[in-house]
Amino acid sequence: FTSMFQSIAGNAIIEKSDLQPALKALKDRLMTKNVAEEIAEKLCESVAASLEGKKLGSFTRISSTVQTAMEEALLRILTPKRSIDILREVHAAKEHGKPYVIVFVGVNGVGKSTNLAKVAYWLLQHNISVMLAACDTFRSGAVEQLRTHARRLQIPIFEKGYEKDPAVVAREAIQEASRNKSDVVLVDTAGRMQDNEPLMRALSKLINLNSPDLVLFVGEALVGNDAVDQLSKFNQKLADLSTVPNARLIDGILLTKFDTIDDKVGAALSMVYISGAPVMFVGCGQSYTDLKKLNVKSIVKTLLK
Amino acid sequence: MVLAQLGGSISRALQQMSNATIIDEKVLSECLNEISRALLQADVQFKLVRDMQANIKRIVNLDDLAAGHNKRRIIQQAIFNELCKMLDPGKPSFTPKKGKTSVIMFVGLQGSGKTTTCTKYAYYHQKKGWKPALVCADTFRAGAFDQLKQNATKAKIPFYGSYTESDPVKIAVEGVETFKKENCDLIIVDTSGRHKQEAALFEEMRQVSEATKPDLVIFVMDSSIGQAAFDQAQAFKQSVAVGAVIVTKMDGHAKGGGALSAVAATKSPVIFIGTGEHIDEFEVFDVKPFVSRLLGMGDWSGFMDK
Ligand SMILES: Nc1nc2c(ncn2[C@@H]2O[C@H](COP(=O)(O)OP(=O)(O)OP(=O)(O)O)[C@@H](O)[C@H]2O)c(=O)[nH]1
Numbered sequence A: 001f002t003s004m005f006q007s008i009a010g011n012a013i014i015e016k017s018d019l020q021p022a023l024k025a026l027k028d029r030l031m032t033k034n035v036a037e038e039i040a041e042k043l044c045e046s047v048a049a050s051l052e053g054k055k056l057g058s059f060t061r062i063s064s065t066v067q068t069a070m071e072e073a074l075l076r077i078l079t080p081k082r083s084i085d086i087l088r089e090v091h092a093a094k095e096h097g098k099p100y101v102i103v104f105v106g107v108n109g110v111g112k113s114t115n116l117a118k119v120a121y122w123l124l125q126h127n128i129s130v131m132l133a134a135c136d137t138f139r140s141g142a143v144e145q146l147r148t149h150a151r152r153l154q155i156p157i158f159e160k161g162y163e164k165d166p167a168v169v170a171r172e173a174i175q176e177a178s179r180n181k182s183d184v185v186l187v188d189t190a191g192r193m194q195d196n197e198p199l200m201r202a203l204s205k206l207i208n209l210n211s212p213d214l215v216l217f218v219g220e221a222l223v224g225n226d227a228v229d230q231l232s233k234f235n236q237k238l239a240d241l242s243t244v245p246n247a248r249l250i251d252g253i254l255l256t257k258f259d260t261i262d263d264k265v266g267a268a269l270s271m272v273y274i275s276g277a278p279v280m281f282v283g284c285g286q287s288y289t290d291l292k293k294l295n296v297k298s299i300v301k302t303l304l305k
Numbered sequence B: 001m002v003l004a005q006l007g008g009s010i011s012r013a014l015q016q017m018s019n020a021t022i023i024d025e026k027v028l029s030e031c032l033n034e035i036s037r038a039l040l041q042a043d044v045q046f047k048l049v050r051d052m053q054a055n056i057k058r059i060v061n062l063d064d065l066a067a068g069h070n071k072r073r074i075i076q077q078a079i080f081n082e083l084c085k086m087l088d089p090g091k092p093s094f095t096p097k098k099g100k101t102s103v104i105m106f107v108g109l110q111g112s113g114k115t116t117t118c119t120k121y122a123y124y125h126q127k128k129g130w131k132p133a134l135v136c137a138d139t140f141r142a143g144a145f146d147q148l149k150q151n152a153t154k155a156k157i158p159f160y161g162s163y164t165e166s167d168p169v170k171i172a173v174e175g176v177e178t179f180k181k182e183n184c185d186l187i188i189v190d191t192s193g194r195h196k197q198e199a200a201l202f203e204e205m206r207q208v209s210e211a212t213k214p215d216l217v218i219f220v221m222d223s224s225i226g227q228a229a230f231d232q233a234q235a236f237k238q239s240v241a242v243g244a245v246i247v248t249k250m251d252g253h254a255k256g257g258g259a260l261s262a263v264a265a266t267k268s269p270v271i272f273i274g275t276g277e278h279i280d281e282f283e284v285f286d287v288k289p290f291v292s293r294l295l296g297m298g299d300w301s302g303f304m305d306k
């Protein structure tokens, strides 16, 4: 009874129980937008913690207060803390006379090879010379797939066929790029499940041996709750299985198949939240020009709609 | 199998309810919330979960239950029935017969595992004495024909495809005709990945289906798919006569709840699961024994016998 009077008068102290219904509705909305359950829950908890004990402004409703706090939290999470300017870094590497190396990693079938080709196209648009390294030496057709892209883009490809050690193929590719003065080497790797220890070890070896300039995690916007596990395990395994003191982890995310999910954009949030890595590119189709930058504001708007 | 973990969470929620002395609205809600949470963590579609929750509440209707009724028993039965409904579409899929020509068409989203699974499916039957053959009607993806060709060659399965022809309908028809003449009894047509947002891709799939008249269309889905699963699966079903589902990449960590959504959306059973990249990492999936194992044994046996 009293609380009703207070809320009309404004300046009521917000208690946890006041927040529950609005937060529950918000959590449900986030989950329908394909945010992982664990992440939706954590976000709601942190919004609750930030509001509890605060005064409710005059004539404001709990639900809109919660909405505003969530919007701020989402913007904060999705806005990159580290910004990586690939083009600038490429030019810097070039001045040191070294090729800039990007390794594409991720689970099976998410779009690593296709989006690697899109990144190649994007670099070519900026007058940067590119070489592809066919380091998926396992999956049938993987080498031919990359060769097809190299031919269409008219760029060189370094390949050693199948069943070779991908770490060694990558090293030879980088050496070749130094010789032929390519500005950038894009290294394709085989898809692997984050729980597959031998394959994760092989990936760690490839990264240790070649110290790439950028490790790009490729994840698909279609993925549900597994997004959290994929990102955290790739980072964890790269750290645990590394044989060098300063293990390299995921530097950035390439989010693919954004054209297949309508408004269910939650995977972007799950991936960034769990890894802290920025979304550097968004793949939104199957042709070379379908590569974009993430629009943080529009993601936040869609998530809360 | 990971879906089985779901059984554990559900059993625990029911157990907690059984420990409560009186079952009122609050206890029931808590139990249903726990079950819903487990389903959502496994990527079952939000709406399906909410509907299930509402159905159970309606069926159970605590106020109507006379004092003499065993509330727990009724609640447990309602949950059991709703889960069965979700997992089991109620009718078996078309089963090809050895020695009699069947055409099987594989469809699905990009990268879901169609090409890999086509070969697994062919190999599985070949080992049982069938004469399978593979047709590559994916003229879009770079390296698609090489992929199928290399897989088929390793498994010693005849294949058909082209590096130059760009019309998938033409290749599909030629391939199917060729293998019919060769008396193959299982002609498998692999198609490009596609999604509902691009109408032209769906139209192409419809045309391949119309031209080859498959006996069975299999929807291949990645076990890690989230909330988009239902809408995509339903759109495929609306364009071609999907009759069965195969869930791939079950060797990963994903709980595969999208499969439940796909079953609901296509009203078709899951017939196989993929459990690895290798050709023999493929298991038969039988809905009925699975449901009864999930719900009828272990922790569940208690309430089944009550
Ligand atoms: N709709 C859509 N499809 C995409 C996108 N990116 C990639 N694809 C498709 O996804 C499928 C798989 O792409 P790949 O590049 O072969 O994936 P991958 O991660 O290299 O696969 P593996 O090497 O086998 O692990 C192909 O059919 C691509 O055309 C995208 O942004 N949108």
Ligand SMILES: Nc1nc2c(ncn2[C@@H]2O[C@H](COP(=O)(O)OP(=O)(O)OP(=O)(O)O)[C@@H](O)[C@H]2O)c(=O)[nH]1
Residues within 6 Å of the ligand: A108, A109, A139, A191, A193, B108, B109, B110, B111, B112, B113, B114, B115, B116, B117, B138, B141, B144, B191, B192, B193, B194, B248, B249, B250, B251, B252, B273, B274, B275, B276, B277
């Ligand atoms: N770990 C694992 N990987 C799988 C499984 N099934 C398929 N894959 C992998 O998933 C990736 C994509 O498989 P494909 O068969 O090329 O998928 P697709 O649906 O034909 O792809 P598009 O033709 O581009 O649409 C490949 O790397 C496969 O090796 C599985 O059961 N487990």
Ligand SMILES: [Mg+2]
Residues within 6 Å of the ligand: A112, A113, A114, A136, A142, A188, A189, A190, A191
């Ligand atoms: Mg690849």
Ligand SMILES: [Mg+2]
Residues within 6 Å of the ligand: B114, B115, B116, B138, B141, B144, B190, B191, B192, B193
């Ligand atoms: Mg394919």
